[in-house]
Amino acid sequence: MKTIAIIGGGVTGVTTAYALAKRGFAVTLLERHRYAAMETSYANGGQLSASNAEVWNHRATIAKALQWMLKRDAPLLVHLHPTWHKLSWFSEFIGAMQHYHDNTIALARMAVAAREHLFQWADEEGIQFDLKRQGILHIHHDRAEFEHAVAVSKLLARAGVPRRAVTPEEMRAIEPSLQGQYYAGHYTDSDSSGDIHKFTTGLAQAAQRLGAQLRFNQHVVQLNPISNGVRLTVLHDDSATTSDYDAVVVCAGAASRELAAQVGENVNVYPVKGYSVTLHLDDAASQAAAPNVSLVDDTVKLVCSRLGDKRLRVAGTAEFNGFNRDIRADRIAPLTNWVQQNFPEVSTRNLTPWAGLRPMMPDLVPRVGAGKVSGVYYNTGHGHLGWTLAAATAEMVAGAIAASRDSVLQRTATPLKLA
Numbered sequence: 001m002k003t004i005a006i007i008g009g010g011v012t013g014v015t016t017a018y019a020l021a022k023r024g025f026a027v028t029l030l031e032r033h034r035y036a037a038m039e040t041s042y043a044n045g046g047q048l049s050a051s052n053a054e055v056w057n058h059r060a061t062i063a064k065a066l067q068w069m070l071k072r073d074a075p076l077l078v079h080l081h082p083t084w085h086k087l088s089w090f091s092e093f094i095g096a097m098q099h100y101h102d103n104t105i106a107l108a109r110m111a112v113a114a115r116e117h118l119f120q121w122a123d124e125e126g127i128q129f130d131l132k133r134q135g136i137l138h139i140h141h142d143r144a145e146f147e148h149a150v151a152v153s154k155l156l157a158r159a160g161v162p163r164r165a166v167t168p169e170e171m172r173a174i175e176p177s178l179q180g181q182y183y184a185g186h187y188t189d190s191d192s193s194g195d196i197h198k199f200t201t202g203l204a205q206a207a208q209r210l211g212a213q214l215r216f217n218q219h220v221v222q223l224n225p226i227s228n229g230v231r232l233t234v235l236h237d238d239s240a241t242t243s244d245y246d247a248v249v250v251c252a253g254a255a256s257r258e259l260a261a262q263v264g265e266n267v268n269v270y271p272v273k274g275y276s277v278t279l280h281l282d283d284a285a286s287q288a289a290a291p292n293v294s295l296v297d298d299t300v301k302l303v304c305s306r307l308g309d310k311r312l313r314v315a316g317t318a319e320f321n322g323f324n325r326d327i328r329a330d331r332i333a334p335l336t337n338w339v340q341q342n343f344p345e346v347s348t349r350n351l352t353p354w355a356g357l358r359p360m361m362p363d364l365v366p367r368v369g370a371g372k373v374s375g376v377y378y379n380t381g382h383g384h385l386g387w388t389l390a391a392a393t394a395e396m397v398a399g400a401i402a403a404s405r406d407s408v409l410q411r412t413a414t415p416l417k418l419a
């Protein structure tokens with residue numbers, strides 16, 4: 001197995017291309033946009049957060065969701081219009097509640113593994129991406145929330161992620177710009193934050209230097225298994241071409257479900273919409289008043305990351321409304337209001353709003369490795385943690401493909417024993 005196509009040029013596709021190119025494969029990455037990282041890997045919350053690895057399949061999430069159901073500015077919004085996709089996803093989500101503990105530990109372990117690869121690649125390839133290794137601070141506003149977090153910390157500890165409880169005074173010592181009243185917090189000093197778009201585009205160039213072909217404006221419309229691999233039909237400038245590869249890796253984010261369905265597989269990714277605002281810290285007062293430590297406000301499910309001196313990214317909300325990508329003013333407003341309440345000296349005059357679709361599996365665990373159909377692999381469904389996990393899952397899928405190549409080589413190199 002030598003030639004590998006990758007569908008999708010977000011963080012999962014580009015990290016996969018890089019990991020495979022490093023192993024000597026002839027890699028072709030096909031992306032429908034003009035550049036890498038233009039969809040969900042464009043302007044996310046920025047957190048490389050093992051401490052946020054808790055999966056959402058918990059009764060506390062469902063209780064909160066029911067409370068928020070009818071509030072237009074609630075962090076979670078489920079559009080009631082029923083679709084088979086939504087119903088099947090929610091039923092699998094409920095079914096996965098029994099795996100809450102195991103899945104949280106598994107994701108936290110993956111996040112720890114991912115850090116090492118990501119930092120090493122950035123170092124080796126000279127990628128600047130506004131990395132801040134100052135930890136992540138979780139903010140709790142009441143006792144119930146804090147106690148839930150204490151239980152989560154025990155799971156994280158089992159995955160090798162130490163997260164310590166901190167008092168409001170300690171929180172202010174960790175991040176002096178914090179102004180509000182808080183019940184308590186949790187701090188993970190091994191976590192970090194950075195710009196996913198800058199990293200992904202930097203790594204795409206590194207993959208090219210290793211020989212990977214990156215083809216943009218290429219929309220894969222058909223995936224067909226053939227006897228010795230996979231045939232892809234690609235639309236480019238309104239004309240369709242087909243090419244054959246030994247294997248394909250589906251890294252198509254929210255579009256992965258549709259591609260998997262073409263080969264008869266159920267990869268039940270739902271597009272869970274989230275929003276971000278990037279505040280441009282144009283004046284010295286805003287720069288001084290904005291936090292440097294990356295934050296998670298557990299009550300409203302917002303995250304915030306400082307990107308260099310001059311940008312502050314605030315992200316959050318989860319909306320179940322299919323492939324709708326509209327940027328709604330009433331969903332952006334809570335993000336800006338949060339900044340006004342918590343960091344009143346930070347100007348919100350100059351901001352860039354954005355919406356993206358989290359490719360989320362019902363159990364929140366990404367689908368990584370070989371599919372049922374020979375030659376078709378997946379590295380997708382990373383949900384709220386794609387930036388945190390991508391480097392580890394890319395290594396996993398590249399390792400699986402390399403192992404398959406090596407076993408074929410071994411079989412063909414073994415001389416036949418005649419009876």
Ligand SMILES: Cc1cc2nc3c(=O)[nH]c(=O)nc-3n(C[C@H](O)[C@H](O)[C@H](O)COP(=O)(O)OP(=O)(O)OC[C@H]3O[C@@H](n4cnc5c(N)ncnc54)[C@H](O)[C@@H]3O)c2cc1C
Pocket residue numbers: 007008009010011012013030031032033036037038039040041042043044045046047048049218219220221251252253254255256272273274275276303315316355356357358359380381382383384385386387388389
């Ligand atoms: C508001 C928000 C905040 C977030 N914050 C964080 C965070 O703080 N930390 C964290 O770890 N994660 C965070 N995430 C999640 C993270 O951003 C995603 O998990 C990650 O970006 C998904 O990457 P991906 O490569 O799977 O998908 P994408 O980045 O969407 O890439 C998929 C690519 O595939 C291409 N594609 C699809 N179909 C085809 C086709 N048929 N042919 C060719 N190309 C195709 C698309 O154009 C796209 O470029 C956040 C997400 C959101 C929405």
